[in-house]
Amino acid sequence: MSALPFVPASCGQAATDRIEVYSGASLDASVYACPQHTDEVSLMVMAGGLNPHSVRMSPDITRRCGHVYVYPTGTFGGER
């Protein structure tokens, strides 16, 4: 369940980058983005008061642009 303070673009293209979303020192989520949306996602993350860190995806991982993974132990997950 995504509880991020923003909704990333989801154009459905194959993602090439994984944007890690940090709040402070905690890795809270990963957002997958295609080349057209990596900048947009990074800006959204920053607008939400969080820190983006873009990572090139491994070629054997397939995700669509806009896919979000929220770490259950992070700020936006349900677990503490």
Ligand SMILES: [Zn+2]
């Ligand atoms: Zn896209």
